[in-house]
Amino acid sequence: MKQEIPIVIIGHQDHGKSTLIGRLLLDTKSIQKSRLKEIKETDKSSGQKFELAHLVDSFKQERERKMTMDTTRALLKGKKQLYQLIDVPGHAELISQMLTGASSAEVALLVVSVKEGIREQTLDHLEIAQLLGIEQLGVVINQMDKVDYKKRAFDVLVNDLKKILENMNYKSKHIHFFPVSAWKGDNVVKKSSRISWYDNLTVMEFLENKFLRPKIHESLSFHFLIQDIYEHENEEILIGRVESGELKQGQEIVFLPENIRTRSLRSQNLVPRKLIIKNKIKAIKTAEGNIDKAVAGQNVGIICEEKSQTKRGTIGSHPNALPNISKMLSGEIFWIRAPSQKQLVCECGTSRVNATLLKPDKIISGKKSLYKLRLEKPIAFEPQSKTILSKIVLKDQGHIIAVGNIQ
Ligand SMILES: Nc1nc2c(ncn2[C@@H]2O[C@H](COP(=O)(O)OP(=O)(O)OP(=O)(O)O)[C@@H](O)[C@H]2O)c(=O)[nH]1
Ligand SMILES: [Mg+2]
Numbered sequence: 001m002k003q004e005i006p007i008v009i010i011g012h013q014d015h016g017k018s019t020l021i022g023r024l025l026l027d028t029k030s031i032q033k034s035r036l037k038e039i040k041e042t043d044k045s046s047g048q049k050f051e052l053a054h055l056v057d058s059f060k061q062e063r064e065r066k067m068t069m070d071t072t073r074a075l076l077k078g079k080k081q082l083y084q085l086i087d088v089p090g091h092a093e094l095i096s097q098m099l100t101g102a103s104s105a106e107v108a109l110l111v112v113s114v115k116e117g118i119r120e121q122t123l124d125h126l127e128i129a130q131l132l133g134i135e136q137l138g139v140v141i142n143q144m145d146k147v148d149y150k151k152r153a154f155d156v157l158v159n160d161l162k163k164i165l166e167n168m169n170y171k172s173k174h175i176h177f178f179p180v181s182a183w184k185g186d187n188v189v190k191k192s193s194r195i196s197w198y199d200n201l202t203v204m205e206f207l208e209n210k211f212l213r214p215k216i217h218e219s220l221s222f223h224f225l226i227q228d229i230y231e232h233e234n235e236e237i238l239i240g241r242v243e244s245g246e247l248k249q250g251q252e253i254v255f256l257p258e259n260i261r262t263r264s265l266r267s268q269n270l271v272p273r274k275l276i277i278k279n280k281i282k283a284i285k286t287a288e289g290n291i292d293k294a295v296a297g298q299n300v301g302i303i304c305e306e307k308s309q310t311k312r313g314t315i316g317s318h319p320n321a322l323p324n325i326s327k328m329l330s331g332e333i334f335w336i337r338a339p340s341q342k343q344l345v346c347e348c349g350t351s352r353v354n355a356t357l358l359k360p361d362k363i364i365s366g367k368k369s370l371y372k373l374r375l376e377k378p379i380a381f382e383p384q385s386k387t388i389l390s391k392i393v394l395k396d397q398g399h400i401i402a403v404g405n406i407q
Contacts, residue, residue, distance in 0.1 A: 004075065007207070008086045008134070010094065010125035011111035016142040020111055020182040020203075021074055021085050022052030027189035028204065030077040031055060052183065056087055078208050091124060091336045092400040098132045099347075099388055099403075107136045107211050109203065111182075114153050115146045118160060120366065126168055127334045127368055131405055133386045136174045136211045137165070138203060144195065145181040151197045154179045176206050220244035221321030223382070223389060224253070224302070225350045226314045236308060237285065237301040238316070243349065244387050245318075247294040247302070251281050254317055255310045256380035257325045278319050280305040313351030315380040315389070323380040323389060330359075331383070333371040333394070333404030338363045344373075345395040348406070349388050351379045357394075371404055381406050 009017045025031040036055070043050045056074055076083040086105060088094040098105065108129050112122055129137075139161060147153040158177045165175060178187050179198050186192035189204040201210060222245030226238050254260070259277040284291050285301040294300045302316070310316075317323055329346070339357065346355035359372035373392075382389040383406045394402040 004082045004084045005107070006073075006084045006086055006105040007076075008088060008094065008098065008105040008108045008129070009111065010088065010108050010129060011140075012113070012116070012119035012121040012125075015111045015113040015116065015119075015122075016053075016140075016182045017111045018053030018056040018087055019051070020109065020140060020142065020180070020188065021087055022055035023182045023185055023188045024076055024085065024204065025055055025074060026052065027185060028077055030075060078204065080208050083207060091121075091128060094125060094128055095132070095336075095393060095400055095403045098128075099391055099393055106134060107138070107207075108134045109138045109140055111140045111142050112157065112161065113143045113146075114141050114157055114179075115143050117157060118164065123164070124334075124336075124366055126164070126170075128403055130168050130170065131332060131334055131368075131403055132391060133405075135171065137170060137176075138206050138211075139175060139177045140180050140182070140203060141177060142180050142182050144179050144186060145184050149179070149181075149186075149192075149194050151179075154198075174211075176201060176210060178203050178206070220296075220385070220387070221318050222247050222251075222316075223323060223387070224316035225388075226255075226310060226312055226316065227350050228312060229308075229310065235303050237303055238308060238310065239299070239301045240316070240350070241299050242294050242296050243389060244296050244385070246296070247281065247284060247300070247316075249281055249284055249292050252278050252319050253281055253302075253304065254278055254319050254322065255308050255314050256317060256323060257378045258310055258314060259308075260325070276319055276322070279308060313349070313353075313379070315349065315351075317380070323382045325378050325380050327375045327378045329355075329373045329375065329381070329392065329406055330371060331392075331405045331407035332368060333392075333402050334368045335363050335365050335402045337365045337401050339394070339396045339401055341396065344401075346373055346375060346379075347393045347395065348379055348381050348391065353377050353379055355394070371402075383407055 011017050039054050040050050074085045076085050086097055088097055141154050141157055179195050180187045187202045223243045224240050225243050226240040228239040230237055254276050281302055282305050283303045284294050342357045344355050346353055354376040355373045358374055360369045384390055390406050392404050393400055
């Protein structure tokens with residue numbers, strides 16, 4: 001089975017994200033004719049003009065409100081690969097999709113309307129994507145038909161975007177710009193005859209040929225994120241996802257932060273090895289039966305020789321490559337909105353703990369800052385690893401208000 005590469009579509013409201021997805025699906029024949037017909041008929045019978053975005057935004061509620069309400073994952077069939085296009089309506093959805101989705105994207109398509117230019121959500125999404133570790137970016141300069149396909153309009157916007165991207169530490173060699181009309185189909189899958197001054201990649205060619213295959217963290221040491229635990233025939237099965245590395249039957253495993261003595265936690269982040277309680281993987285289970293080895297990205301259940309007595313949020317790691325453990329976290333953070341109090345909930349991987357915000361004092365919504373947090377209980381994490389164990393989300397009364405990295 002081919003691996004589906006997740007690609008997140010970001011950009012300001014109404015700049016054409018859903019239309020771009022619709023166009024990609026249509027021109028690659030990823031969508032069945034019957035589905036297209038069905039949507040056209042629904043539009044006709046409800047007196048609406050057919051919109052490509054309806055291929056994606058086909059929930060009834062959404063159609064009524066004319067805005068993407070829920071995240072959609074659409075399957076795009078390329079010649080070489082399969083892609084999962086992730087349409088995110090807002091900041092919170094972008095963050096939760098990227099951090100809790102079965103697989104988070106390493107590539108983003110940013111849609112910017114050439115008519116409207118750079119807007120608030122354009123900038124916010126770029127900041128968030130950067131913090132979430134997205135390095136490769138296809139910048140779709142959309143609605144070129146609205147400016148008569150003029151090169152100057154494209155050039156001016158590209159120049160402004162280049163300056164912004166540089167300031168945000170995106171590297172130019174990983175970024176491509178495309179003059180596009182998603183509505184008319186210029187340079188999305190087919191080369192445009194209306195944009196003669198552009199003789200370069202289409203969006204689809206970029207996806208198929210240019211961007212580097214996602215690093216699925218296979219080469220790193222293993223971390224197994226526990227989502228659930230249940231008992232079956234007196235055996236304890238730990239359900240979770242291999243976030244990085246490889247998990248093998250017979251391998252030693254340590255559950256963190258539980259399986260180390262608290263004395264070491266108080267004194268330092270790095271744990272002396274002698275204080276660690278080791279366990280061993282007896283079996284690795286999947287829906288299809290037992291396997292010897294599970295790799296990064298796989299969801300499996302494991303049974304250990306000793307009952308682990310761990311819980312959701314625990315990380316299983318190799319005794320020689322343990323993550324950090326601490327109650328203090330710091331790094332960079334982007335505030336979607338200001339917190340209503342200092343007492344927040346911090347989520348990292350599958351762990352979730354109460355946290356007190358120590359820094360910053362002054363929070364400006366829509367801005368990045370440095371932060372410092374004190375957690376109620378220690379958690380395991382991996383600073384600067386690019387895996388989700390180096391990212392946090394802060395919640396205030398159940399709502400996502402910020403996303404950050406751990407440095
Ligand atoms: N003329 C023209 N109109 C476009 C183009 N792309 C999108 N549109 C129109 O712009 C409007 C918004 O497009 P959507 O694809 O729904 O935008 P979106 O970014 O998904 O919007 P939200 O989901 O609400 O954030 C629709 O009416 C589209 O038909 C384009 O290339 N040219
Ligand atoms: Mg949309």
